[in-house]
Amino acid sequence: MTTQRLPFPVPDERAHLFVTGYADMHDLVEDLVVPDGVPEAAATVLRTARELLRQSYYCYEFSTVAVMHSLIAVEIVLRDRLPDAGKKPLHQLIKQGAADGVLTARQAEYLDYGRQIRNGMAHGRTTHAVMPPAMAVPMVTTSFAIVSELCAAASAG
Secondary structure (H helix, E strand, O other): OOOOOOOOOOOOHHHHHOOOOOHHHHHHHOOOOOOOOOOHHHHHHHHHHHHHHHHOOOOOOHHHHHHHHHHHHHHHHHHHHOOOOOOOOHHHHHHHHHHOOOOOHHHHHHHHHHHHHHHHHHOOOOOOOOOOHHHHHHHHHHHHHHHHHHHHHHHHO
8 A cells, every 4th residue: 555645835826916925815814803792613613714714825725615614603693592493404594583673674685695605506406616716705704694693682681
């Protein structure tokens, strides 16, 4: 049996379309801070999404994975906030969240768009989706904001 050594990471050539070096990736994600009061399960997922964005410097496709991952955190918090969430699929949680006033119409629209992308990848309808970091960062930032707002409302209410 032969063993293969993986090479050390090298910058993805597409990374230079949006940053000049890895240090610039820190600037892209510096505002993505998990606020106090976020359940640990969601906080862990958000931190992972942030790190996936940073590492997209080396693997461009990680930016798409970061968006998909950030949606998991939103789903975790929605399940916690919505009565009778049970095992409802995400699209029903989004509809219920909008109907109950837990989500704004714009947040519900964003989440449904992300859900469709996620489902396309998860069910093999979209086999290769690359979301440039310039597009992914605002989407992950929106997930951070929604989680933050939902958790702040829960602690205030």
